[in-house]
Amino acid sequence: MFPIRIQGLSFAPQDRAVLDGVDMTLGDEGITLILGPNGAGKSVLLRILCGLVEPSAGEVSWGGGARPARGVMMVFQHPMMLRASVLDNVALGLKPLGVAVAERRRRGMAVLERIGLAHRARDSAPQLSGGEKQRLALARAWLTRPRLLLLDEPTASLDPSATAEVERIIREIRTDGTRILMVTHNLGQATRLGDDIVFLADGRVCEHTLTQRFFSRPTSNEARLFIQGELPWNLGFRS
Amino acid sequence: MFTSTFTDAFALLATLDERVAEIVWLSLKVSGGAVLLGTLIGLPLGACLAVGRFPGKNLASVLVNGLMGLPSVVVGVVVYLFLSRSGPLGGFGLLYTPSAMVIAQTLLVIPLMAAIARQVVEDVWQRYAEELAVMRFNWWQSVTTLLYDCRYSLLVAVLAGLGRAMSEVGAVMIVGGNIDRATRVMTTAIALETSKGDLPLAIALGMVLVLIILLLNALAFALRHWAMRRFG
Numbered sequence A: 001m002f003p004i005r006i007q008g009l010s011f012a013p014q015d016r017a018v019l020d021g022v023d024m025t026l027g028d029e030g031i032t033l034i035l036g037p038n039g040a041g042k043s044v045l046l047r048i049l050c051g052l053v054e055p056s057a058g059e060v061s062w063g064g065g066a067r068p069a070r071g072v073m074m075v076f077q078h079p080m081m082l083r084a085s086v087l088d089n090v091a092l093g094l095k096p097l098g099v100a101v102a103e104r105r106r107r108g109m110a111v112l113e114r115i116g117l118a119h120r121a122r123d124s125a126p127q128l129s130g131g132e133k134q135r136l137a138l139a140r141a142w143l144t145r146p147r148l149l150l151l152d153e154p155t156a157s158l159d160p161s162a163t164a165e166v167e168r169i170i171r172e173i174r175t176d177g178t179r180i181l182m183v184t185h186n187l188g189q190a191t192r193l194g195d196d197i198v199f200l201a202d203g204r205v206c207e208h209t210l211t212q213r214f215f216s217r218p219t220s221n222e223a224r225l226f227i228q229g230e231l232p233w234n235l236g237f238r239s
Numbered sequence B: 001m002f003t004s005t006f007t008d009a010f011a012l013l014a015t016l017d018e019r020v021a022e023i024v025w026l027s028l029k030v031s032g033g034a035v036l037l038g039t040l041i042g043l044p045l046g047a048c049l050a051v052g053r054f055p056g057k058n059l060a061s062v063l064v065n066g067l068m069g070l071p072s073v074v075v076g077v078v079v080y081l082f083l084s085r086s087g088p089l090g091g092f093g094l095l096y097t098p099s100a101m102v103i104a105q106t107l108l109v110i111p112l113m114a115a116i117a118r119q120v121v122e123d124v125w126q127r128y129a130e131e132l133a134v135m136r137f138n139w140w141q142s143v144t145t146l147l148y149d150c151r152y153s154l155l156v157a158v159l160a161g162l163g164r165a166m167s168e169v170g171a172v173m174i175v176g177g178n179i180d181r182a183t184r185v186m187t188t189a190i191a192l193e194t195s196k197g198d199l200p201l202a203i204a205l206g207m208v209l210v211l212i213i214l215l216l217n218a219l220a221f222a223l224r225h226w227a228m229r230r231f232g
């Protein structure tokens, strides 16, 4: 499945190029962060990688072959919560894998222990706080042992302590051997979590370097401006 | 005459008249059975219409919506044709039995329950589709998951089915025959007693019918209220 090679990937619904020739290679471990202005196409890129959206051009090679049937998971910014218990929600990811109900619950309980939500197992999932829902969604994905985990702004609108908790879980999932590709707008988070950083603007990868290097010596002008918080709004779009 | 009719009706109820009890009990069994079958068939059918992607899906949805208002006498006649001695299913000898009534009412409530279920499930499906797809749920796993998620909202469909079944006359009259102590239910009894001029019995049965429907609605309301508090 690795390395994942993205070549000339474009997404242009109604002739408006959202992604315009994205090239990127992902090795088999670590956490890669995607940064970029609103509307740069970060979410679209994740959606293409997990098969929800068809690109209009370009290709993705998964270790030389097609995208494997299993092994790619994605956690959305507002994860779905079934009107059921926390345990039922976390165990849900195992349903399509044909795991028996009792075993699903056992494994669900084990992963709830690891994310510190075991004491809420019987509570109603839709009533969890935003941070707890995000942790639950991470656990739900983690439970399926994905090779690649895609995270779309998992800590947007979370307070600092909830953010720290989510970051701890993300690190633990990485240590467990899952490759992580994650979108964030939080530059502090990028320095804390990212092994390397992909900077996306104007539908292209402007820069893909190690985190240290990205913040100390960005090579592209767009990245420099973005870090300084001065990226003009129109750079994210393409007329 | 008007007030005495009501006094007599209450008297019938107060003494738990055996005739009344028998008719009420059969009504509950027939309509309850029909709604049970309708739940097992109609709700998954509605969810499949919401989730599935197949040619003719829109046509099927239009058809189900259209059949919602099917006149019960039409269902009665069709079932009659199938079950009558010369009909394709005549050999089972079901005509003028409670089973025939259950069959007719089941056919009557399926489109109604399916149409409501489709609407309820479709709204939720819009929000869940991407995540379920990422988790590789196949369509049947999606259907069962969505039905479970919507279980409290789907009570509306069950209630609507029960209301329709309990209150219809045409179908049970035709396939049941309104035979005393065999296939007489509340609605057919009310129709008959009214035409015979036995108004107290008709009124008594009418009151029981309304009471049962109100009770069921109150029960469902309480259950939904509880569910909303629990699941937000």
Ligand SMILES: Nc1ncnc2c1ncn2[C@@H]1O[C@H](COP(=O)(O)OP(=O)(O)OP(=O)(O)O)[C@@H](O)[C@H]1O
Pocket (backbone or CB within 6 Å): A013, A018, A036, A037, A038, A039, A040, A041, A042, A043, A044, A045, A053
């Ligand atoms: N399925 C789609 N069909 C057509 N256009 C789409 C689709 N998905 C996204 N877009 C468009 O692509 C553009 C980029 O969207 P995307 O959500 O990827 O941005 P983003 O980089 O994630 O921004 P943000 O930081 O605000 O989340 C938007 O203008 C959006 O309207």
Ligand SMILES: [Mg+2]
Pocket (backbone or CB within 6 Å): A042, A043, A044, A152
């Ligand atoms: Mg986005």
